[in-house]
Amino acid sequence: MTDQSAPVRIGGERARTAAARRWRRWRLPLLIAVVLGISVLFSVLIRPDLSGDPLAINNPGPLGVRAVAQVLGRQGVHVTEVRSVDAAVAAAAAGTTLAVVETLPLDQADLERLARTPADLVVVDGTDRTLQELTDGAVANAWDHAPGVRYADCQDPDAVAARAVSSSDYALAALDTRATVCFADPGTPGTGSYAVLELGGRTVRVLADSAVLTNAHVTEAGNAALALRVLGKHDQLTWYRPTLLSPSTGAGTGIGVALPPFAGPVAAWLGLLVLVVALWRARAFGRVVTEPLPVTVRAAETTVGRGRLYRGARARGHAAAALRAGTARRAASRLGLARSADARTVIDALAGATGRPPAQVADLLYGPPPTDDAALRALARALDQLESEVHHT
Template structure:
């Protein structure tokens, strides 16, 4: 029979107690006591993640970033440029860099991960002046229309080298230690090499000739001259400010290793560009990893079912006595009382024609009418608390048997 769901003025029903001696409220309290610390820890972790997600640190640790105050960063150069009136726009996506760079601006591309071919083409096609620091050979060739190539892995000179060119910014910088890894391709014009060492040079500038001119592309093989720990050495500061402060707006691109954005023809965003926030890729990979770990952790590894025949036939009476001994050994008087009450409730309900879908109140009232007992007495007998000792359990069994007899005589 189900638990009582309503009461009537003439029937006061006690709270239904299950076989293990607990109530619904008690089980809920036990679950809360077992899980509250786990829920508290999860809540604290969620709060920490939310705070970290909405707060952005004042500085970063990304090499060559304008907000990185560590030795590998370039915050010092960025702050000096800002005080000189240059607007520094820090971006990490190629699509954002291409959208921000235009005529009258300078696009700085710092060393980063391998760029996709479409990203290289998008960067090489901007109308802004470009400064490439330690860029890959593909980007150097694309930005200079094949006039300059880069051979990585060149050794730094053992002594400071004169610029050996007539560029004003190189003359102001003077002698420097720049790794020579740039060279002019055969047949290329309008290319100036500075700080050469046995052929290759540390800096190459492509500046179209003519009255209207065009964009200027400058490639530097060694990008360390803009870092915080080296900017004050020799002429590094003069070279950095001369290259990056030529225009009023500087777009500072620090490529994100997970960035796949670019722009299509006509400056239109390519498929997938700008649809998701920059951190969506990292969060997606992390979520996938969490799902896989949870699947491995919680997956059930069960073998095929095996049918096994019992070696002997166990009589039902023996099974009943065995269960009774187990109840007695474990002092499970609540389970034993629940079994007796359930059997009595099913017997009297069948005798009185009470359907199985009826609630406890309906059965209690039917038994009270048939036996002449009070509804409270019947409810306490069928749905009361578990007995506290063996004598009380024996008394409960005797009273239930008496109740069945009264119902059968009615």
């Protein structure tokens, strides 16, 4: 009788063997995927939230305003950057400050919405249309004909506290008495780098040039003092920097706008993963494997066949060139010349070895092609004679 209690191991062993084989096959790509996944996760988590955009509050470069934003943050001002007019209007409540920079992308509807917000406004690098709408026509753009350090020269407390700022070519002009212009250009009365006015129960402040806020110039003169006082009036500062993609929503229409900021690094890591797996799974090229030919053709038959082809095509020039090249190569090798030796060197060496005049050797090896079969046969006999003379030396 058979022992019915004995376990059947055949199927289980096959399953374990198959599982082990699959594990050995896939463990390397799985390990690579895990390592790259962990790397992507760490790169996303520890990646500093920095920007290279001009006037961005997280841009530490010369054109960024990160220094001003960080100092404001340490003074208790919560700074938030937004890129759409909807977000800017929603955040511009009474008792807050809304700074509008890079206003070129804004259209008339956007400006009208911003002009109706109850927050104090700070306009930086405003266009003519921007200033017309947000200052009710009280301030316009002008030019500073002699850029340099400009002193307050007004009664505004913020300008008086800053004392002086660095000036560029950009300036502002007051078009009526509602606006006070500070840091005036001595050569152009009524123009200056900073303007302030009360409008509709809120304060509107205008900076002619954003350079006074940037990391590269904020430490010059009294730029820092003016920037901190103008932007730090309230505990909440909304930094509105419109995007060229879509001024009204900031959403744009391209797929890149809808992707999160870490989409680029993740895509790069995924591309690297695909490359590694492709290299791992690609066919490995080993040594060249020789394969027996189905038919062995003797060299003499090949030579005869080629000769017949030359004769059938009346290619006497090609046949003569082949004969001459073979003679020159074998003779030069016999005399110890390099394969790269030029024609003059070969001619001189053969002439010295055979005692023939160099002109005769040159005519045999590099002369004109034969014009008929008799001339071709004569050339072949002459080349054979020349080569035999070389071998006898």
